[in-house]
Amino acid sequence: MRLSDRLSRVRPMAIPIAAYLIITLALPAAHGAGARAEFGHHALWVAAGCAVVIGLALVASLALDGVRRGMRRVRGGGA
Amino acid sequence: MSWLAARRWQLLGVAVALAVVVAGKQYYRAASAGELGWILAPTARLVSSVSGTRFVYEAGIGWVDRGATFIIAPACAGVNFAIAGFLALVLGWLRGMRDARSLIARLVGAAALAYAATLVVNTLRIVIAIALHRGTIDVGTLDHAEVHRFEGIVVYLAGLCALYALAGRIAPRSRHAVV
Numbered sequence: 001m002r003l004s005d006r007l008s009r010v011r012p013m014a015i016p017i018a019a020y021l022i023i024t025l026a027l028p029a030a031h032g033a034g035a036r037a038e039f040g041h042h043a044l045w046v047a048a049g050c051a052v053v054i055g056l057a058l059v060a061s062l063a064l065d066g067v068r069r070g071m072r073r074v075r076g077g078g079a
Numbered sequence: 080m081s082w083l084a085a086r087r088w089q090l091l092g093v094a095v096a097l098a099v100v101v102a103g104k105q106y107y108r109a110a111s112a113g114e115l116g117w118i119l120a121p122t123a124r125l126v127s128s129v130s131g132t133r134f135v136y137e138a139g140i141g142w143v144d145r146g147a148t149f150i151i152a153p154a155c156a157g158v159n160f161a162i163a164g165f166l167a168l169v170l171g172w173l174r175g176m177r178d179a180r181s182l183i184a185r186l187v188g189a190a191a192l193a194y195a196a197t198l199v200v201n202t203l204r205i206v207i208a209i210a211l212h213r214g215t216i217d218v219g220t221l222d223h224a225e226v227h228r229f230e231g232i233v234v235y236l237a238g239l240c241a242l243y244a245l246a247g248r249i250a251p252r253s254r255h256a257v258v
Contacts, residue, residue: 012240012243012244012247013240013243015167015170015171015243016163016164016167016236016239016240016242016243017236017239017240018167019163019164019166019167019170019239020163020167020235020236020239022100022163022166023100023104023159023162023163023166024159024163027100027101027104042228045225045228045229045232046232048229048232049229049232049233049236050236052233053233053236053237053240056237057240
């Protein structure tokens with residue numbers, strides 16, 4: 001499967017992640033929190049969290065594909 | 080029918096969601112532990128029953144377990160998660176908002192589901208945080224405060240994605256946006 005196809009699997013995560021970013025980063029930044037050094041630090045952790053969650057979803061998608069392929073092979077072999 | 084007229088219920092849904100987001104953030108910024116009792120009290124009860132701790136309310140502080148040396152303070156209430164969950168659900172269910180009835184049903188449903196999900200996901204987050212605090216989960220030489228922060232972000236994000244995916248399955252007639 002191509003990378004673009006793989007990435008399309010995690011597209012449903014766009015809305016919940018965007019909602020989280022609006023609440024935790026965009027609104028505080030609009031309220032002036034962006035001027036504080038701690039905010040940049042927090043934003044980095046949030047970005048890392050997003051990367052981890054998207055990465056985990058991609059790994060889970062790969063694992064599911066593997067399991068499905070395996071099951072199809074087993075069924076095909078038994079027929 | 081104009082584009083605006085055809086989408087008036089969806090636009091109203093977005094407007095209500097944004098108003099809830101702004102008002103919710105404003106409320107959370109200044110709320111005390113007592114004022115957040117509607118979400119902190121059930122969370123503390125759930126955490127106590129899951130982790131074997133005993134959190135009791137202390138005015139001005141929050142829910143405290145002196146034995147575990149852990150406080151469930153206003154910052155732990157999960158209101159940001161609840162607001163993000165509500166916003167994500169409303170955006171996901173927008174296509175099903177075709178009249179006043181479907182709009183109200185989806186807004187109420189999104190609020191109820193976001194509240195229930197907050198109790199579950201926040202309980203999980205706090206139980207893991209207690210395990211980190213007690214050393215049950217070993218983080219080696221890593222900074223405990225940073226690990227606690229990162230754990231919260233990952234649990235909340237994963238919880239939001241799970242909530243959104245679940246909402247797409249339990250409301251198929253709402254024509255969920257992307258699921």
